[in-house]
Amino acid sequence: MxxxxxxxxxxxxxxxxxxxxxxxxxxxxxxxVGFLPIVGFWMIPVGLIILSYxxxxxxxxxxxxxxxxxxRRQKKDGHSGKDPA
Numbered sequence: 001m002x003x004x005x006x007x008x009x010x011x012x013x014x015x016x017x018x019x020x021x022x023x024x025x026x027x028x029x030x031x032x033v034g035f036l037p038i039v040g041f042w043m044i045p046v047g048l049i050i051l052s053y054x055x056x057x058x059x060x061x062x063x064x065x066x067x068x069x070x071x072r073r074q075k076k077d078g079h080s081g082k083d084p085a
Contacts, residue, residue, distance in 0.1 A: 004049050017054055024051035 002013040002020065013020050027047030034041035052058035 002053055004053065013050065013053060020050060020054055024048070024053075 001015060003010050004013060005011075014023065024047045027043045027050060029047075030039040031041055031043030031045075031047055033039060034043065048058060049062060052062040
C-alpha cells in the first residue's frame with residue numbers, strides 16, 4: 001500500500017492512482033483558502049507530497065527539498081556527515 005511521510009509520521013494513501021491524484025488536488029485547493037477556519041496553508045505541502053507519488057517532476061523536487069533540508073539540519077547540528085578519520 002502506498003504511503004507518505006510527513007512531519008515524522010507515516011500516512012497510508014489510496015491504492016488507486018485516480019484517488020491519490022484527486023486527494024492531492026483537493027488538499028492543494030483547500031490550502032489556497034487556508035485563511036478560512038478548519039483548512040490551512042499546511043495543506044499545500046501535503047497536497048504536493050501526495051501528488052509527488054505519481055508525478056515525476058514533483059517527486060524530483062520533493063526529493064531535492066528533502067536532501068537540502070537534511071543537509072541544512074546536519075550543518076545546524078554540527079555534523080559534517082563525513083568520517084573523522
